[in-house]
Amino acid sequence: MKNFTFQNPTKLVFGKGQIAKLSNLIPADASLMITYGFGSVKKNGVYDQVVDALKDRKYIEFWGIEANPHVETLRKAIDLGKENNIDFVLAVGGGSVLDGTKLIAAGIANDKDAWDIVLSGYAKEQINYASVMTVPATGSEMNSGAVITRAETKEKYSFGGIKYPYFSILDPEVTYSLSEHQVACGLADAYTHVLEQYLTTPNQSRIMDRWAEGILLSIIEIAPKIKANPHDYNLMADYMLAATLALNDFIRMGVTEDWSTHMIGHELTALHGITHGHSLAIVMPGTMRVMKEQKWDKLLQYGERVFNIVEGSDSDKIDKAIEMTELFYRSLGLTTRLSEENIGEETIQTIANRFNERGFALGENKNVTGDVTKRILESSR
């Protein structure tokens, strides 16, 4: 096991009716701004719940944080926050609203331009922020990372090392209004987050392995049931908790991590607008195929413990595990091949060039270069 430091101070407030606790959760003296997307929260009743919970509080609102939040939009929110001496931001929405809000919280507390904060990879100062999470997927509600897009150059970068959310409210009932595609992308995102932390170096931590497998098994079990019954409270609660636990540091104690699939997927989103979770469903099977030798032992363990694959040669078992992974993503209703999204050689070369120019060497062994990335994408044609 590797040495590690773990600290995740976010208060998770989980369950039915918890949005009503908002006013007690936000510090009494907070100068508050609430951030939103484009109004889906007005259709599903979340906005009304928030307004009702905060009827005795003063706050300003910022609307219009888009999917894959644009730094261009966030700069406007930062300016608004600075003008109003905001010291606490509440994100009400999905992972994009919250990721954008993380940059807003850093931008308000810094003189740097927001994109420079993203590029520098962390922000020394930030004001506090919190969330009412409405789309289980990114895990952003209980971690210190965010992914921001610069629309003018079609670039998408992750940054971390920022404060954890002060609190996050997760009410599974707010997920009832999600579309089947949103749920599919959310499940694919959570599933892939786990694989990025699990399909790496073998024999590092028995419990981290078991916990990762436990989330994977749970997601595989609930996915078809949710399709059949998307308003089942316990199913949606399992889904919502799975998304949080898939990326809140709980399954990365003392183990190496990969994240090359995410970095490649971000490019597909930046260049072609593919929804984040969907992009991972396309890239991850390719990563498994190309990195098969390096991930050999872990792929074997994954196949046996998650898909009960015990017959055949080790190589055959691994191939079967990769096939089952791709079939799982497809069972969600997602495509898993670039050709299905009309993405071809030009994009593959663009991404490989970008990674080579940036000097990227990704993955648990820092060997996924632009050229390896090209092989991964070719494998996902």
Place this chain on the structure above:
Amino acid sequence: MKNFTFQNPTKLVFGKGQIAKLSNLIPADASLMITYGFGSVKKNGVYDQVVDALKDRKYIEFWGIEANPHVETLRKAIDLGKENNIDFVLAVGGGSVLDGTKLIAAGIANDKDAWDIVLSGYAKEQINYASVMTVPATGSEMNSGAVITRAETKEKYSFGGIKYPYFSILDPEVTYSLSEHQVACGLADAYTHVLEQYLTTPNQSRIMDRWAEGILLSIIEIAPKIKANPHDYNLMADYMLAATLALNDFIRMGVTEDWSTHMIGHELTALHGITHGHSLAIVMPGTMRVMKEQKWDKLLQYGERVFNIVEGSDSDKIDKAIEMTELFYRSLGLTTRLSEENIGEETIQTIANRFNERGFALGENKNVTGDVTKRILESSR
């Protein structure tokens, strides 16, 4: 899934050589007291590491916190802390030193007598405290509970609702000096902590179930290996992390809990000095036998997923799971029957009377009364 709130802000600093970071972890302006047991830390080198790490800091020491810490001893530490305006306590030792230190941290910040703090169940004010944990077992290094003994009346009470440790340093190498009996009791303690949170109401949370089973499987796997090789770093790291994760709120999100075995076990410790983990090995199989009907579904699941018991009638499978549990405790080198410890009817009646007098109704369904406790202990004769 039940509604829940989760927040665990403890900083976990895990791995080889981490004690050297002590000075950076303790606030620079802290008025520091360090608490110890009886000197085993001087034999295993931990004391020297702590002294070396804090050579530029001023502090006072308090020695002599015993196993199952006595409120009579802790009152002396509280007085010493008050006299010296201590505002930060560092516990260096096992769960008893740390549990005692939790009461010290509360006692220094309160005018109440220490035993009144225990009986009231929580302390409104506490100074900060942290730990260098040397005996993986109680999970005290990352939770807000403690168990305190009043020697004069042979009473042992748990209390909670106190601050979490400011940080805890866990270096698996410090476990190399533990005796086989200490490791056995530590593994039994961690294993039973998981069962108290798992063998309850079925179908509450898929991931909590999987995570609990993941810790149980890991402990079962490492136990014989540690016996054969107690200086294997990765094994001891798995053991140390298992003990922490077994009782740091991570596997209790949205689920009911039992804890009747613990409450009964505390009595065996208070009345007969049985080591805590050992007391649980005696009581838990009895709890399973007596509560078989109530825990039916979960016992079946436990048997299948943890011990791979798939043959026979459901009742037979459950009996087999209970038998395997008792055999696991015995495989650690612990006795599992009261008669093996020369404990008889008199003690059973004393415990039943105590629970009836206190009006106890324990367990996930609040139905483990003094009379049920008597049946559990009779079953463990």
